[in-house]
Amino acid sequence: MTGGNAIRGTRVGSGPAISESERGETAPRKRVDYWCANGHRARPSFAVDAEVPEEWDCPRCGLPAGLDPQNPPAARRNEPYKSHLAYVKERRSDADGMAILEEALTKLKERQGR
Structure with a gap:
């Protein structure tokens, strides 16, 4: 039993040959x-x-x-993989991080106190 593939056994260009006059000039x-x-x-x-x-x-x-074989271009510099935390540390200082942490802890303590 076949797997339902209608074009099984065919490949690109397997049809009748097309001449350049039918295909157009390159x-x-x-x-x-x-x-x-x-x-x-x-x-x-x-x-x-x-x-x-x-x-x-x-x-x-x-x-x-x-284009110049005597002077090929230099390899591009690959940036190493950065985690989400590395991007956050680029945008925020340690003081900003501590302020956000304190704010989050305060909100958490308020919710638990209710």
């Missing part, structure tokens, strides 16, 4: 070389009239790659 393209700090070369293609970006992510290592 746009003229140019290939651009980008180099990362590890010496990897990436060669994406762009439309001839498209603006070429200064940087491209290297598909092998993920570092930024530039």
Whole structure:
């Protein structure tokens, strides 16, 4: 019994061949070389009239790659993971934290006293 998958056994492009006249002409393209700090070369293609970006992510290592092989861009600085508490400590001083704690404790004591 099948699992109900109607397109089982098919893949993209498995239909009848389509000629270029039916599909339309492809746009003229140019290939651009980008180099990362590890010496990897990436060669994406762009439309001839498209603006070429200064940087491209290297598909092998993920570092930024530039147009100049002798002077590739430096790696971006990765921010370490911060917990919610670390973000709160950036926004509030210790004195602010103590004031909020005292206020919360006062409210809690009032509720318990009733």
